[in-house]
Amino acid sequence: MRPEELLHSTPQGLYSPAGGFYIDPTRPVPRALITHGHSDHARAGHGAVMATRETLDIMAIRYGDAFAGATQAARFGEQLVVNGVGVTFHPAGHILGSAQIALEWKGCTIVASGDYKPGADPTAAPFEPVRCHVFISEATFGLPVFRHPDPLKETGKLTASLALFPDRAHLVGAYALGKAQRVMALLRAAGYTRPILLHGAMERLTAYYASRGIDLGEVRPARDATPTERAGAVVICPPSALSDVWSRRFGDPVTAFASGWMRIRARARQNGVELPLILSDHADWDDLQASILATGCEELWVTHGQEDALVHWAGLAGLRARPLHMVGYGEEERDTSITFSD
Amino acid sequence: MNRFAALLDRLAYEPRRNGKIALIADYFRHTPDPERGWALAALTGALTFRNAKAGLIRQLISERTDPVLFALSYDYVGDLSETVALMWPAPPRRGGEAPSPNPLPQGERALAAPPSPNPLPQKERALEAPPSPNPLPMGERAFPAARPAPSPPRGEGWGEGEAHSAGESGREEEDVPLSAIVHAFTHMGRAELPAVLAALLDRLDETGRWALLKLITGGLRIGVSARLAKTAVATLGSLAPDDIELVWPGMAPPYESLFAWAEGTGPRPETDDPAPFRPVMLSHPIEDADFAALDPAAFRAEWKWDGIRVQAVRGADGRHVTRLYSRTGEDISPAFPDLAGALGFDGAVDGELLILREGRVQSFNVLQQRLNRKSVSPKLVAEFPAHIRAYDLLFAGGEDLRGLPFETRRARLEALLAAHPAEGRLDLSPLVPFTRWEDLAAARADPGAHGAGADAEAVEGVMLKRADSPYLPGRPRGPWWKWKRDPHSVDAVLMYAQRGHGKRSSFYSDYTFGVWTGETSGTGELVPVGKAYFGFTDAELAEIDRFVRRNTVNRFGPVREVVHTASEGLVLEVAFEGLARSPRHRSGLAMRFPRVARLRWDKPPGEADRLATLEAMIGTGDGERARAPRRPSRVVGKRPAASEGA
Numbered sequence: 001m002r003p004e005e006l007l008h009s010t011p012q013g014l015y016s017p018a019g020g021f022y023i024d025p026t027r028p029v030p031r032a033l034i035t036h037g038h039s040d041h042a043r044a045g046h047g048a049v050m051a052t053r054e055t056l057d058i059m060a061i062r063y064g065d066a067f068a069g070a071t072q073a074a075r076f077g078e079q080l081v082v083n084g085v086g087v088t089f090h091p092a093g094h095i096l097g098s099a100q101i102a103l104e105w106k107g108c109t110i111v112a113s114g115d116y117k118p119g120a121d122p123t124a125a126p127f128e129p130v131r132c133h134v135f136i137s138e139a140t141f142g143l144p145v146f147r148h149p150d151p152l153k154e155t156g157k158l159t160a161s162l163a164l165f166p167d168r169a170h171l172v173g174a175y176a177l178g179k180a181q182r183v184m185a186l187l188r189a190a191g192y193t194r195p196i197l198l199h200g201a202m203e204r205l206t207a208y209y210a211s212r213g214i215d216l217g218e219v220r221p222a223r224d225a226t227p228t229e230r231a232g233a234v235v236i237c238p239p240s241a242l243s244d245v246w247s248r249r250f251g252d253p254v255t256a257f258a259s260g261w262m263r264i265r266a267r268a269r270q271n272g273v274e275l276p277l278i279l280s281d282h283a284d285w286d287d288l289q290a291s292i293l294a295t296g297c298e299e300l301w302v303t304h305g306q307e308d309a310l311v312h313w314a315g316l317a318g319l320r321a322r323p324l325h326m327v328g329y330g331e332e333e334r335d336t337s338i339t340f341s342d
Numbered sequence: 343m344n345r346f347a348a349l350l351d352r353l354a355y356e357p358r359r360n361g362k363i364a365l366i367a368d369y370f371r372h373t374p375d376p377e378r379g380w381a382l383a384a385l386t387g388a389l390t391f392r393n394a395k396a397g398l399i400r401q402l403i404s405e406r407t408d409p410v411l412f413a414l415s416y417d418y419v420g421d422l423s424e425t426v427a428l429m430w431p432a433p434p435r436r437g438g439e440a441p442s443p444n445p446l447p448q449g450e451r452a453l454a455a456p457p458s459p460n461p462l463p464q465k466e467r468a469l470e471a472p473p474s475p476n477p478l479p480m481g482e483r484a485f486p487a488a489r490p491a492p493s494p495p496r497g498e499g500w501g502e503g504e505a506h507s508a509g510e511s512g513r514e515e516e517d518v519p520l521s522a523i524v525h526a527f528t529h530m531g532r533a534e535l536p537a538v539l540a541a542l543l544d545r546l547d548e549t550g551r552w553a554l555l556k557l558i559t560g561g562l563r564i565g566v567s568a569r570l571a572k573t574a575v576a577t578l579g580s581l582a583p584d585d586i587e588l589v590w591p592g593m594a595p596p597y598e599s600l601f602a603w604a605e606g607t608g609p610r611p612e613t614d615d616p617a618p619f620r621p622v623m624l625s626h627p628i629e630d631a632d633f634a635a636l637d638p639a640a641f642r643a644e645w646k647w648d649g650i651r652v653q654a655v656r657g658a659d660g661r662h663v664t665r666l667y668s669r670t671g672e673d674i675s676p677a678f679p680d681l682a683g684a685l686g687f688d689g690a691v692d693g694e695l696l697i698l699r700e701g702r703v704q705s706f707n708v709l710q711q712r713l714n715r716k717s718v719s720p721k722l723v724a725e726f727p728a729h730i731r732a733y734d735l736l737f738a739g740g741e742d743l744r745g746l747p748f749e750t751r752r753a754r755l756e757a758l759l760a761a762h763p764a765e766g767r768l769d770l771s772p773l774v775p776f777t778r779w780e781d782l783a784a785a786r787a788d789p790g791a792h793g794a795g796a797d798a799e800a801v802e803g804v805m806l807k808r809a810d811s812p813y814l815p816g817r818p819r820g821p822w823w824k825w826k827r828d829p830h831s832v833d834a835v836l837m838y839a840q841r842g843h844g845k846r847s848s849f850y851s852d853y854t855f856g857v858w859t860g861e862t863s864g865t866g867e868l869v870p871v872g873k874a875y876f877g878f879t880d881a882e883l884a885e886i887d888r889f890v891r892r893n894t895v896n897r898f899g900p901v902r903e904v905v906h907t908a909s910e911g912l913v914l915e916v917a918f919e920g921l922a923r924s925p926r927h928r929s930g931l932a933m934r935f936p937r938v939a940r941l942r943w944d945k946p947p948g949e950a951d952r953l954a955t956l957e958a959m960i961g962t963g964d965g966e967r968a969r970a971p972r973r974p975s976r977v978v979g980k981r982p983a984a985s986e987g988a
Contacts, residue, residue, distance in 0.1 A: 264418075
């Protein structure tokens with residue numbers, strides 16, 4: 001059989017004809033399997049949604065409890081069957097609750113990895129490679145110029161700047177789901193003990209992370225902070241808030257931005273970022289290669305990002321590979337910084 | 343080098359002018375001579391390394407990476423040095439092994455570093471790594487959630503883990519001085535260069551590699567002008583930036599005497615050049631709103647000639663020396679031997695370099711054929727006779743005139759030129775008489791009828807200079823204004839867009855536009871007539887970028903073809919200075935200085951201009967400046983009203 005009978009791409013997203021469901025569909029569908037809670041992957045309005053408990057909770061926080069007709073929580077490693085297709089969720093290491101979805105049917109295994117990263121992250125269950133015939137990978141940072149530095153070294157830049165400018169607030173632009181909480185967790189791991197101030201847009205998600213046992217230390221809404229508390233504080237906010245009138249209350253802040261894109265100087269400079277923190281929740285070039293090879297797959301499908309480069313590499317590595325030309329993904333870390341999402 | 347690399351890195355992200363000055367001054371304060379002098383030379387663009395070409399860097403990276411992956415990366419990053427700095431594979435370094443020795447020579451020691459023991463590119467080394475620590479056998483369904491993830495294999499030198507940090511502390515101790523790098527790249531032969539550069543790149547981290555490559559290829563592009571760097575020097579003591587400018591032309595790296603003067607530990611440096619360059623005074627473009635605040639009686643006006651601004655200097659050093667400098671102080675005398683005798687007196691004249699044939703000023707296109715040549719043939723000199731039209735007198739008879747009012751300097755200039763006709767190679771740029779701004783507007787609109795006569799086509803506008811203005815270095819706001827003629831403009835259709843470079847590397851910012859070949863607008867086909875990459879605001883750039891991404895019909899590497907039919911597409915109002923015939927372009931036309939004046943979201947492409955309209959704007963002879971009446975552009979360089987947006 002051809003793997004496409006089990007899963008293929010459609011304008012709505014990846015579709016399984018055998019199982020009658022979509023994975024991360026971009027438009028409302030009767031039955032959807034969701035890899036993780038970022039809004040480009042998890043949309044409201046599906047009939048039935050299967051995802052991890054955390055992903056379902058995150059969707060409810062973002063869209064309200066009625067975000068789908070019916071929901072089913074999948075545990076990591078639990079073997080489920082949907083219309084005769086074996087379905088198993090595995091940790092993807094991207095954000096809290098993020099999963100790879102392995103489909104098994106007539107002896108063929110396809111893994112849709114969603115967004116993933118193999119590196120250590122205190123806020124997400126660690127990525128595990130899953131043996132498969134076809135591996136579906138993103139390629140957000142699929143160019144050899146992307147080699148993410150050690151996250152603790154990047155947080156070190158932030159603490160060094162705090163020491164250098166003890167009176168200036170440090171605004172850290174970070175995506176509201178995942179990156180923001182990871183920055184906080186990393187700061188705590190680096191021994192930072194002051195209360196961290198939060199932009200209102202990320203309060204609920206951050207509280208949810210804390211409720212799942214992730215220690216983020218003392219976190220307070222930035223709006224309640226006194227001028228004294230703001231001075232020299234770390235303030236986590238959505239990237240768009242860095243240039244928003246919201247940021248004016250902090251006087252003369254240092255603007256930092258936590259993103260894998262900060263590796264490229266022009267990206268940081270376009271946005272007037274003074275303190276670029278190269279911190280990504282996606283696999284870098286080396287991670288992509290290692291992860292793909294670790295699955296032992298025979299065929300690679302590439303969803304979004306720098307698919308040309310990854311497909312080219314795969315060819316050199318002796319893998320059959322093709323881009324799926326999928327649109328609508330990569331919103332949370334996209335290749336243009338004209339406007340920041342979220 | 344590490345300190346300098348760190349400085350460049352911080353400068354690249356510091357948006358505030360004062361912040362940049364403080365960073366540079368702090369570096370100068372804490373860095374000894376001659377190291378800081380070489381840094382100043384690098385920041386002011388005074389260093390050039392002839393053999394360190396982009397081609398060499400491409401060669402080094404192509405030996406280490408896959409060509410396709412390099413091309414995709416370069417297209418993405420948009421900057422060669424940065425791409426190579428990021429892609430450069432980590433040198434093989436096994437635990438316990440000492441880092442590679444300082445690759446730069448000690449005295450005359452052999453230079454050639456041994457070739458990298460593992461020449462395989464990163465990618466191939468990745469393939470050598472075992473595919474998976476212990477892949478689950480197919481069919482086994484045990485995927486326990488609690489199972490710790492086997493970490494994916496990491497080959498030699500993959501990440502920036504512990505080995506890397508250890509290497510960093512090692513590097514700290516044996517930093518390569520900037521002066522040694524400058525010395526090596528200045529004196530090293532072409533054959534030795536690749537191995538030495540590669541060994542240096544192996545020793546540096548991403549930031550160090552980026553800084554080194556930027557340094558040796560020139561063009562740091564970190565938002566620091568030479569002026570800013572000099573301002574930082576001035577802040578070391580109590581000097582003004584202009585004080586630095588005035589002595590600068592006589593200075594050479596590593597500027598020890600300059601730093602000593604700035605810090606108050608040495609005298610003002612003197613130049614011994616008999617014909618030194620003096621920093622040029624520049625003007626600001628005038629806007630309609632500026633006139634209300636200006637008194638016409640306080641200003642003098644003269645034509646702004648469409649040539650090259652030059653400074654001609656003659657001095658005596660045993661014998662007479664005459665030098666011709668470009669606006670930036672580059673000595674261009676060798677390219678203009680016919681002007682060696684132009685000045686019949688010792689002095690410094692500010693003027694415009696033009697080509698004159700039978701007393702008539704030729705177009706800029708004609709002048710261009712004599713520019714950018716290191717030396718010239720007698721035939722070229724005869725065919726393109728050079729001439730200087732004088733605007734100002736900076737120095738004469740051993741006297742510095744720059745502090746005197748414009749009117750006084752002008753009178754001295756007129757008297758000198760009358761006394762020394764200089765073989766007809768030098769003449770006076772006439773003043774344009776006016777009493778009200780309306781008079782000057784009329785002269786600007788029709789220079790031919792207001793004194794420019796047959797040379798009117800070589801006039802690109804008028805200059806306004808305060809009669810009492812001293813000659814100041816740089817571009818002071820207020821004393822001098824330029825008022826250019828209205829450009830030509832045409833409505834053209836966006837056909838292709840290319841991603842920009844540097845700061846614009848994520849934006850489609852280079853636009854190829856076309857006009858219709860048919861009898862009426864919207865008929866025939868669109869043929870490209872030019873390429874524009876500025877004139878728009880940042881907000882407009884974002885709008886065009888969005889349009890390009892959403893309306894791509896074809897991709898050719900970094901270039902996207904966007905929809906361009908009579909009913910669908912984007913019309914750009916393109917302003918330009920002139921048109922010439924060009925066999926190199928499919929349309930047979932070449933535009934001078936095209937830029938996007940306005941986005942015409944309101945206009946369907948079918949109503950854009952025709953090729954015939956452009957052809958009618960060309961004169962009879964090749965290279966002639968367009969003669970058709972200029973269409974006053976609606977709002978050149980200004981934002982369209984919000985309502986005009988898409």
